[in-house]
Amino acid sequence: MEDWGIAIIKVVFIWVWTLLCATVMTWVERRGAGMIQDRLGPNRAGPFGLFQPLADGIKLFTKEDIVPANARKILFSLGPILFAIPAFSAYAVIPFGDKIVVGGKEILLQVADVNVGFLYVVAIGSMAVYGIVVGGWGSNNKYSILGGLRSTAQMISYEVPWGLALLAAVLVYGTFSLRQIALAQQGTFLGFLPNWGIFKQPLGFILFIVAAYAEANRVPFDLPEAESEIVAGYHTEYGSMRLGLYLFGEYVNLYTLSALMVTFYFGAWHLPYLDMSKFLGPISYGIASFIVFFLKVAFFLWLFVWVRWTVPRFRYDQLMNLGWKSLIPLALLNLFITALCIQITA
């Protein structure tokens, strides 16, 4: 049992940590773009331009907070809040390491190990769409409204395969607790593979990662903010920190989605063929598990950047076709095959 003090420390730590990662992520994205595109990227603010996110943050804080005269004021103000709170809160049930023993006390490296963690993630993940549609509608601007509508259609379409892919994984692990899912991936599978979700759910992982890109409004699914068509989509009219909340929210979403990929499919904090807890002390094991988990997350964050600067974007009808005609039937098929395999091996 943990007391309130530790709980508060963990809450503040992981909240700040995700925000920090999201902030650094903006830098990684731009430097990564520079690297991929044979140019420098931001390199003026601090070493390697590392303070660029800080400068951007200050800029966003000190900008004038413009509310368009025609906007629906309440909805306009509500939009970013509705978007940011679920985005920032989704990490509450996802582990970020195994456990650490300090002063005889065992502390789980997870804000809250609730038995319905999976449900919480799915539920709060689907809240983000309200922020977008409310913000888009409240802006009272055609580009925003179109962006909001597109985004809504896209996010809810891809939520079905997203949920179904995770559901098949839940079928395998037999629990909703993300910590139990992470723990279940220790050891080996079939004697020679690491016991990771990806080897049990290869199709599920592909479906999940495609749907995750759509959920996060990332290229190739960045239609809601396709700047060449509808200016900036749902946040065309936003400025100042309201825009900042949308942007930060998106990057925090990326972090959460990457962490979910790692937790469900890439063995969370486990290294393949190696049990760290056997030869590391209680404190160093905790730190090592945190680092391993974070490195895996960092890889998927980098993958987001990599994909973004490689492929063009879909058109609305192609997006819908992909979601409904390919991903959802495949996700249902995956569910069916998983059930069959479990039944046979039972």
Next chain:
Amino acid sequence: MSGFETVFLYLAMSLLAVSGMLLISAALGPFRPKPEKIDTYECGVPLLDPCHKRYDIKYYVVAVLFLVFDLETVLIYPLAVRYKALAHLGWGIFFEVFIFVAVLLAGLFYAIKKRAIEWD
């Protein structure tokens, strides 16, 4: 304490921080509205027509489909978490899943056939 209080703590933290960020920004930023500045953006020309019109029904068809499919998916959740335990009892549970997924697939193919998700 069970995990849920911490989750609420986390939500409260988000709410606090988000409103804090907005307040700080409102306090730090200047406030000099001008008619041109707070006008609706329309690519540099005055508004052609009001924005809150009726938008295409096809966006909403997707929403309706989503409701159907997501709700049905939710119904599988409890089954999924208990599936491993129930699988030991025999093939009955598998056929239940099979029928459920088959019904979903049939519905999906019906929707596709009705061109509910085609744009034109």
Next chain:
Amino acid sequence: MAQQCPNIPEVGDFVTINIGPSHPAMHGTLRVIAQTDGETILKADPEIGYLHRGVEKLGENLTYHQFIPLTDRLNYCSAITNNVSYEMAVEKLMGLEVPEKAQLIRMIMMELTRISDHIVCIGILGVDLGAFTPYFYLFIQREEIYEIFEWFNGSRLTTTFGRIGGVEADLPEDFEQRWEELKPNLRKAIDETDRLFTHNRIWMDRTIGTTAISPEDALNWGFTGPCLRAAGVKRDLRKDEPYGMYDKVNFEVPTGKHGDVFDRYIVRMIEMEESIKIIDQAFQMYKEMAPDAPLRAKVPKIIKPPEGEVYHAIESPNGELGFFVKSDGSDKPYRIKIRPPCYMIYQAFPELVQGEMIADLIACLSSLNIIAGELDR
């Protein structure tokens, strides 16, 4: 406050989306008013004239040489072809014979311009479809091309290249070295773009079949250049009505089949490759010339073409770029009329995008390579 827009009738519940003049995807100050039903475009109404500077009228008050800088500002992505086109029209009016060496220099420069113009078009098409990276790969090489221009006459974008009757200077001494350095990089950038785009599933889905046009329609609308060739009509002024020394070089004229965005893209890709070949051949011929061969025909200090009128067109990167010049015998043209390729192509735009989706409108606009400077003049 709703602005009255005479071109668009008030129709029910359809949403009018105004794209431009100040829109991130608009190339320059173009404006399209699109009546949409959700994502489908029912009617698109392009409005032109936001960049009208009265270039033709201005020419009437300038001497023949003074007009050359204004031609830079037509299609600012390919200033050299504009310059040369105008100069050739005046030369034709005066009956001047341009020395071969000058013609070769012009040819090399024009083909470099063609490459840089196609780079802009393909790069921007990629950006408009959401793929940023090839844009940078290509633009780094375009930068090198501009370095050559700068080396030649000191300016990069608005070159004011050539003089009536020839060119102002010889190629820089180290042109060969620069070109040999640039060529493999250029080929590599084109190849990388090709690998990132041509067989990319998303790219193919987005471009194949969008805003296609039949060869008959393309001809009837007055299409020229890559857009016409993409529709399957093998017409290239360099081959069909050779000017300069284009009849002495070997090159292929690529054609497409469907006239869709993909064909326009692929035609431009192949043309860049062909331009590299032309430059190689032209430079070979240039090297065989005597070093002190004349660069300019005998031209009087004050150019006073005889009374008369002339139309001369060349194959600019965008299509047929023609200059009509009428002289009354004085030192200033009586009338200048420019036939920009964009203007004719843009006429077909509403018909091309009708029934397509909003995203296709932008793809179509980029692939047609509409340049506001040339369109509005």
